[in-house]
Amino acid sequence: MARLLRPFEYREPQTVGEAVRMLSEYGAQARVLAGGTDLIVSMKKRQISPRYIVYIKDIPDLNYVHYSQETDLTIGALATHRSIADSSIIMDRYNLLATACSKVGTPQVRNMGTIGGNICKAGPSQDTPPVLLVLDARLKLVSLGGERVVPINTFFLAPFKTVLQQGELLTEIRIPPPPPTSAGCYKWATKIVTIDETLVGVAVLMSVDCADGVCTDIKIALGSVAPTPMRARQAEEVLRGKRIDDRLIKQAAQVAAGETRPRSRADYRRRMSRLLVSEAIAETWQKIK
């Protein structure tokens, strides 16, 4: 009977230690399977034919959202987009992450797909990376050799390429507490195709001194407008330390659009970047007021 997938050896490690041991042993012949919404598609398309599938979703204690007032928010790599989007603490304090996770795919895809898988796929048009960039997320990577914590702004190297080494597993995402009197948002425009792939994604995190209306800090990140998700650092400089007004927002948006490096539909993407950055900053400012 012809089957949709080519045969492979299936492994179900019960601990992170087991998993990284297997990944180290099998090297390039193994792929990690969690939600499967990306890997299985690639395998069906014969883009990859792994000899070993290392299924990690049954490893306990990798699916959580933990909040504590003083320390970082920690999210287990196996947390699904659905659980993050529905998490009351994330909706309350890191709302832009809930927004991004609720945009990924479809309800079914969100029930299956994990944030770890999303990050490691490193597609240029994905929704969670720009949000994680403005949130200054750090990623815990575990291997046989130990563990390391990598800031997300060094994680993405090129389309679908990250600093993750063979034999390494992403286990946790850490997000520092949001600054006081801050807010954020995530906005996007989509390609007009079935799955609403993001054409331009904009994440903003901004804190404002309410006494004098001065922007004490701002982070702007864009997705789908460069080979990797990017921070618009020059645009941030336009606003940082200044009193916010509409003229300045417009200027920052213009600068942000100039920082993008879109490959296709470049003119439209730059224009949409300018529009969405402007809207995102204005909306965030409203939220803080």
Place this chain on the structure above:
Amino acid sequence: MKQIATFIVNEKHYELAIEPHMLLVEVLRDELGLTGTKHSCGIGNCGACTVLVDRKPVLSCLTLALTVQGKNIRTIEGLAQGTNLHPIQKAFVEHGAIQCGYCTPSMVLSAKALLDKNLNPTEQEVKHALSGNLCRCTGYIKIIDAVLAAAEAMSKEAHP
């Protein structure tokens, strides 16, 4: 290399010898003869392969069968009780929400997942719940009407 695995589908237990590379949709259709679940786009866009696993809508065409051993799987065949249609199925029939019928099993299951949590959804909430299920025939209007009508009927049944 086949291995024995236990599947709980529509509250029945099945012990099957399956290979790791078999997808849930293949096991349901080919091993169990439950052909209500469809394989359509194959890449996670259309939702025609939707089944409920532990009450959550998931895509059976992107799920390795071995990963859902022992979990509660519900397919469209597990909704009606004999010839008694589930209220959602009744509403689909009554509202003309079925044309070719290909998307219908998955639409009904996604609707069921919604109504099992929220018996008073807004139209927007219905659309959102069905946003992962594509229909090429109906234009969705009657499907949405049917789900809202089913919500009302199920509500009345729950609080007579």
